[in-house]
Amino acid sequence: MDCHVLAPVNLGEAPRCPSCGNAIGMLPQLPPYRVELVLYGRDFGDFVTCSGYDLLVSERFAEAFRAEGLTGLEGFHPAEVVKVRKKRRGPKPSVVPRYLAVTACFAHAAVDLEHSRLRYSDPITCSECLIGGLDAIHGFTLQPGTWRGEDIFRARGLPGRLIVSERFARFVAHHGFTNIQLVPTEDFVKDPDAPRSPPSTPVAKA
């Protein structure tokens, strides 16, 4: 299941590194959120990556996330599902769940450069944001002591990846939330030379 943001698209300011000033993320989407959902299977998922750094979560997901006091998501702006496009034949979906647009926080957690298997095309230029020409990941870990326990976040050195806690993984399993695949950080692979690496969200070990 995919999501496309429809016009009017209002973009905010890119998040910047407080030390070097480089943009560490894409331009965030601002309300209103008008979206088209693309459905590949029969069912609507609870967790959909959207354009840029935005995510859509089902209302059921959002309510449980807040009720159980999980941390790391911001926003929770209602999204208007303007269109649903189906990629498979079959009856039209009758009820479209309500969705909310959220973003995951940028955390203090940093990727452990010594104990991760990362391949860079350009060296890291800033010791705060750890931005460099990262082009492949074959498992990673976080620098001990840097993660403050957010349940879903982006880490310094890996801003393009969502990382979740083991508590978040249990939360997803307990509620049966769909359209989210979690793999342990040490097994996470993203390599343009290994095109079959699955789109997945690593789980950070608590």
Ligand SMILES: [Zn+2]
């Ligand atoms: Zn920086």
